[in-house]
Amino acid sequence: MPEGKLCNRQPVTTLEQLQALLADKGGKQYYEEMNRLEVDAKALWDTIQRTCKSRIRTWLEICTHCGLCAESCFYYLANHKDPSQVPAYKIQSTLGEIIRRKGRVDNAFLQYTMDTVFAKCTCCNRCAIYCPLGIDTGVMASYTRGLLFSQGFTPWEMKIGSGMHRIFRAQMDVTTEDWVETCQWMAEETSEDWPGLEIPIDKEGADILYTVNAREPKHYPEDIAQAAILFHVAGENWTVPSEGWEETSLAMFAGDWEGCRQQVQSVYDAMARLRPKRMVVTECGHAYRATVIEGPYWAGLPTGKTPVETLHYVEWVAEALRTGKLKIDPRKKIKEPVTYQDSCNYIRNGGLADAARYIMSRIAEDFREMGPSREHNFCCGGGGGLNGIGRYREQRNIGLKVKRDQILATGAKLVVAPCHNCWDAIRDLEEIYRIGIRWTFLKPLLINMIEVPEHLRPREE
Amino acid sequence: MYEFVTGPLAWLAFAVFFVGNLVRLVRYVRGLDWKLDRVTYGTNIAYGVRGALRSIVFWLIPFGTHSWRNNPGFTILVFTLHAGLIFTPLFLLAHNIFLQERWGFSLWSMPGGLADTLTVAVLVSAALLALRRIALPEVRRITSAYDYALLAVAAAPFLSGLIARYAYANSEFWLIVHVLCGEIFLIAIPLTKLSHFVLFFATRAQIGMDFGIKRGGMKGRGLQW
Ligand code: SF4
Ligand code: SF4
Ligand code: SF4
Numbered sequence: 001m002p003e004g005k006l007c008n009r010q011p012v013t014t015l016e017q018l019q020a021l022l023a024d025k026g027g028k029q030y031y032e033e034m035n036r037l038e039v040d041a042k043a044l045w046d047t048i049q050r051t052c053k054s055r056i057r058t059w060l061e062i063c064t065h066c067g068l069c070a071e072s073c074f075y076y077l078a079n080h081k082d083p084s085q086v087p088a089y090k091i092q093s094t095l096g097e098i099i100r101r102k103g104r105v106d107n108a109f110l111q112y113t114m115d116t117v118f119a120k121c122t123c124c125n126r127c128a129i130y131c132p133l134g135i136d137t138g139v140m141a142s143y144t145r146g147l148l149f150s151q152g153f154t155p156w157e158m159k160i161g162s163g164m165h166r167i168f169r170a171q172m173d174v175t176t177e178d179w180v181e182t183c184q185w186m187a188e189e190t191s192e193d194w195p196g197l198e199i200p201i202d203k204e205g206a207d208i209l210y211t212v213n214a215r216e217p218k219h220y221p222e223d224i225a226q227a228a229i230l231f232h233v234a235g236e237n238w239t240v241p242s243e244g245w246e247e248t249s250l251a252m253f254a255g256d257w258e259g260c261r262q263q264v265q266s267v268y269d270a271m272a273r274l275r276p277k278r279m280v281v282t283e284c285g286h287a288y289r290a291t292v293i294e295g296p297y298w299a300g301l302p303t304g305k306t307p308v309e310t311l312h313y314v315e316w317v318a319e320a321l322r323t324g325k326l327k328i329d330p331r332k333k334i335k336e337p338v339t340y341q342d343s344c345n346y347i348r349n350g351g352l353a354d355a356a357r358y359i360m361s362r363i364a365e366d367f368r369e370m371g372p373s374r375e376h377n378f379c380c381g382g383g384g385g386l387n388g389i390g391r392y393r394e395q396r397n398i399g400l401k402v403k404r405d406q407i408l409a410t411g412a413k414l415v416v417a418p419c420h421n422c423w424d425a426i427r428d429l430e431e432i433y434r435i436g437i438r439w440t441f442l443k444p445l446l447i448n449m450i451e452v453p454e455h456l457r458p459r460e461e
Numbered sequence: 462m463y464e465f466v467t468g469p470l471a472w473l474a475f476a477v478f479f480v481g482n483l484v485r486l487v488r489y490v491r492g493l494d495w496k497l498d499r500v501t502y503g504t505n506i507a508y509g510v511r512g513a514l515r516s517i518v519f520w521l522i523p524f525g526t527h528s529w530r531n532n533p534g535f536t537i538l539v540f541t542l543h544a545g546l547i548f549t550p551l552f553l554l555a556h557n558i559f560l561q562e563r564w565g566f567s568l569w570s571m572p573g574g575l576a577d578t579l580t581v582a583v584l585v586s587a588a589l590l591a592l593r594r595i596a597l598p599e600v601r602r603i604t605s606a607y608d609y610a611l612l613a614v615a616a617a618p619f620l621s622g623l624i625a626r627y628a629y630a631n632s633e634f635w636l637i638v639h640v641l642c643g644e645i646f647l648i649a650i651p652l653t654k655l656s657h658f659v660l661f662f663a664t665r666a667q668i669g670m671d672f673g674i675k676r677g678g679m680k681g682r683g684l685q686w
Contacts (some may be wrong), residue, residue, distance in 0.1 A: 058664055062657045065608050067600035068528050068535070076599070085604035092603065098485060124674075128684060130528040132520060132539075133661060134668030198524025293675060297499035304501035315680075351677020351684075375677070375684055376527060 004033025008090075009040065011256055012163025017034045020379045021163065026390055027156025027283040038111055045103030045152055050102060052099065056143060059135040060096045063088050064083070069137065072130035075120055075379040081258035087127040087137035088178040090116050095144045110153045113389070117141040117148070117393035118155055120385035121325040122399075123253075124344040126145050129375065131424040141384075145255030152256050155389045162259045163248025169266040170214040170246040174337040180242050182217040186225040193458040197232045203239035208316075209276035209308070210240050211247045211267060211291070213284045213420050226443035227282065230317075233452055234325040238280075246268030247281050248420075251292030253385030257298060283441045285343035285419035286313045286383070293350060314418055317442055318355040321362050334364040334445070341403075341426065341439075342370070342377035343419035351375075359442065363449060368410040378402050382418075382425025400429040408435055415439040463633055466640045467563070474644035476578025482659045490661045498671070505674045511683070512673015513666035519686040520665060526686040535593070538586040545583035546615060549576055550643070555626075580619045587616040607654075612650050617642040 003009060004018070007030045012018050018182035024030050067085040070076050071287055076085040085090065092393040094113040098105055105113075121141040128136035148154055149162070170179075172345065173398045180201060187199040191391050200206065208231070216223040244266040251259030271279065279289050292310045311319070320326040340360055346352045360367040370377060386392060403425065417423045417439050426439040452458070477546050502509060519525040529536040550556060552574050557567035571579075591612055605615045621639035629635045650658050657664075672684045 051497055053494050053497055054489045055494075055498050055664075055667060057661055061653045062660050062664070063603075064541075064654065064657065065594075065603040065605070066535070067597060067603060068532060070599040071531065072528070080601065082564060083598045084598045086551055086603055088603045129684065130531075132528065133657060134516060134665045134670060136671075169484070180550040294499055297496060300496065302495075302501065303504060304495075304499075347677075349672075349683030351679070353681060395641065419567075 001036040002150065004037060006030045007037055009150065010260060011149075011166060012159060015167060017030050018160065018163045018311075019168060021156070021160050024156070030156045030159070030341055031391070034111065034153065034385075036105070036354055037107060039105060039151060041103045041105065044098070044147060044151060046103075047147060048099060048103060050066050051146075052143070054118065056140055059098070059133070059140065060092065060099065061282035062133060063092065063135055064133065066132065067264070069127040069135070071129050072127045073137075074126070074381065075399055077459070078381075078399045078401045081188065083119060084302045087121075087131075088135070089138045090120050091137045091144075093145075094176035094387055095140055096138065098144075098147070103200060109149060113144060114148050114153045114155070114455050115392075117144045118158075118385070118389060118397040119297040121288055121380045122381070122386055123241070124379035124383050126344065126376070126379065129348075129393075129429070132278055136439055142252075143255070145358070147255070148256040148259055155385075156251060156374075157388050157390065158254035158385055161385070161388070162254040162256035165249065165251045165256075165259045165263045169246045170262060171250045172214045172218045174214050174217050174246075176243055176369075179217050179245055180224075182221050182377075183224060183240055184346065185201075186228065188222050190225040192234060194229055194456065196456070197228055199228050200239040202242050204274050206237050206239040206274070207277045208236050208238035209274060209279040210277060210282070211240055211245050211270075212240075212282040213248045213287050214246050214247075215420060216282065223282070223441070223443060229444060229447055230320075231448055233319050233456055234459055236325070239276065241267075241274055241423065244349065247284060247287035247291045249286065249365075250385060250388075252286065252290045252294065261298040264291050265299050266358075267295070268299055268301075276308055279306065279308055281310060281314045282314050282418070283418035283443065284314045286421055289345035289349060293345075310353075312350065312352055313442065314346070314352055314355045314359060315445065318358045321359065326363055326446065328446075328449050329451045330448040333362075334414065335366070335411065336367045336414060337368050338364045338414040338416060339368045339370055339407060339410040341380060341415055341417040341422045342375070343371055343417075343422050344377070344379050345419070347377065350373040365447065369410050369412055370406045378406060380419075380422040382421050382427035382428070385419055387424045387428070396425075397432055399426070400425060400432065404429050404433050404435060407437060413437050416442065416445065440445035463637055464642075466644070467559075467638055469645055471640070475526040477652075478647040478650055481648075482656070484655050485651055486663060489660060493667065500665075500667075500671050500675050502670060502674070505679070508674045509670040512669040512671075512678050513612060514669070515673070515683055516669025516686065517662060517665045527646065528686075535628050538593075539588055541582050542586040542615075545579040545586070547622070549579045549583065549619070552576070577623075581621055583619045584616055584623075587612050611649070611655055614642075614646055614653075615655070618646050619634050 042440055050186055073087050079085050094116050123138040123142045125138035161171055183199045191197040249263050292306055296305055380403050386396045415426055417426050418441055523540045526529050552571040554570040557570045561567040594600050619644045625635040625639045649655050670679050
């Protein structure tokens with residue numbers, strides 16, 4: 001069988017295809033079909049010829065096999081220094097080999113490649129800053145995921161995720177109506193306690209366009225309410241778009257570059273339509289990476305920047321604290337030891353370490369850095385889509401050990417994790433390893449800490 | 462024979478070395494693609510230059526980066542090896558006398574004792590780096606015969622040089638072997654992964670621009686390498 005019904009080289013673009021995939025619980029049939037999926041070696045080599053240029057080819061060629069990248073990778077550390085977890089080995093034995101063989105590889109090889117670039121690499125890019133030649137294995141693993149996607153070798157959940165983006169312009173089946181209704185519902189409910197609070201939808205020319213992670217409307221609508229409260233108290237003139245509100249990109253994890261482009265374009269279209277002064281992205285790392293850092297390139301914007309200036313949520317909070325738009329009640333600062341999870345996506349790959357430090361200095365009395373921290377921090381273990389892939393659950397859980405030990409070493413029982421993926425990974429690590437920690441986004445912390453001006457006070461007070 | 466290896470063959474070796482390295486650099490730069498690499502090399506130039514320079518300079522300083530500091534032994538070996546590889550042939554008295562005779566110019570020459578020390582240092586560090594490849598499982602896994610061969614190609618001119626100078630001081634045979642080894646080394650640089658001689662600067666500049674322009678360089682104080 002050259003191609004399967006569920007597992008094939010075509011991306012999911014219709015609701016029927018998506019439902020068929022979803023009905024295949026755990027991807028049982030999907031992975032069975034994958035065992036028989038034919039490799040289109042010619043197309044693979046053509047794609048490589050077209051897209052693999054001097055940057056990646058030189059990396060693969062001049063790697064001196066020095067092994068310095070080994071200890072930079074949390075997977076290597078978590079797996080008792082297993083040599084097959086050395087970044088250089090992982091990429092040379094997959095992408096390197098595909099290129100050496102000019103694309104003439106078989107099904108088993110592409111499955112090995114998939115298992116490697118998904119279950120042994122979260123594309124956290126940490127190894128890039130430890131390699132003397134600046135070789136970024138994370139970038140190459142991500143590129144390899146793109147090759148695999150074009151050949152139909154992608155984990156079941158990633159195929160679904162990419163399809164979601166292509167169909168709903170969101171990582172989950174949240175329609176425009178669902179989203180708008182959730183915002184209205186949250187506005188109604190929250191304004192009972194916060195007189196005057198609104199969640200303005202599609203307001204033109206606002207100071208801030210606020211965009212989110214689809215999990216928020218789907219599973220955590222209170223997050224939207226909390227964002228609204230903080231904007232309300234800060235006196236911001238803000239809005240959410242009815243369309244183009246989703247920042248995340250499972251398509252990026254999957255390597256579905258066309259899906260990535262479509263997704264970010266929807267956000268940029270919202271910018272064009274509503275002409276906000278700036279955009280603020282919710283507390284999510286990969287969402288920021290996708291829409292703000294990589295997105296402009298997928299959309300072909302020669303500035304390399306989003307059409308309007310964009311802030312990650314931590315930048316907005318830092319700014320609001322600095323300008324006094326949000327004031328912290330000093331009595332309510334966190335007294336207990338607290339640490340911060342530096343997300344690879346907006347810290348290492350986004351340069352926002354100082355904003356995070358500034359926030360912590362304002363809200364915590366005993367802030368403890370993880371070691372290492374800032375741009376050198378280890379991935380939480382759930383990056384690159386790993387949190388959501390059943391096939392690789394075990395490998396993901398082993399990877400969490402590095403973060404567990406980092407947190408334990410701080411002595412803190414509270415972890416601030418302003419990134420959905422990190423937040424999930426830390427929740428799971430507590431569930432598995434039981435180290436007695438709590439974890440939180442910034443919004444709920446801030447709401448309990450801010451001084452609320454008289455005229456905005458909640459009604460009960 | 463001596464005339465041939467120090468004449469036409471030397472010209473050939475130098476030609477391959479200079480032209481080859483230049484071609485590698487040019488091809489690297491021409492193969493960069495702002496859309497595929499997702500880095501606006503040409504638009505945010507000031508950030509790019511800053512990022513590239515930081516990325517090169519810190520890595521050229523022994524113990525200048527986290528990675529060098531985490532691996533002190535390796536760092537000493539690598540810097541010793543490279544210092545010896547580059548400076549010894551350039552500033553060796555015998556080479557400069559030869560240059561003066563053949564091509565009518567010469568560079569500053571280092572004292573003989575220093576040259577000998579550097580030569581021995583190259584051989585010792587190359588040997589230890591080879592042992593390291595065997596001893597450390599994470600390095601052994603990624604090492605191939607090619608890696609040892611390149612170490613040998615780099616060390617051979619130094620070993621043969623020592624032999625030609627001390628063991629068989631008047632042997633034309635060993636002198637020819639030495640010259641040949643040097644020429645093989647020169648030719649191998651652009652044609653093998655020894656091309657990191659120039660491509661180190663290219664890939665470091667690229668990743669520096671990558672972080673300096675796109676990945677946070679415009680927002681933070683710059684990546685602490
Ligand atoms: S640190 Fe860089 S050069 Fe050394 S093995 Fe790893 S990728 Fe290759
Ligand atoms: S990108 Fe991260 S997970 Fe992947 S090999 Fe490098 S350090 Fe390991
Ligand atoms: S989940 Fe967080 S720490 Fe992990 S890769 Fe993503 S941003 Fe990095």
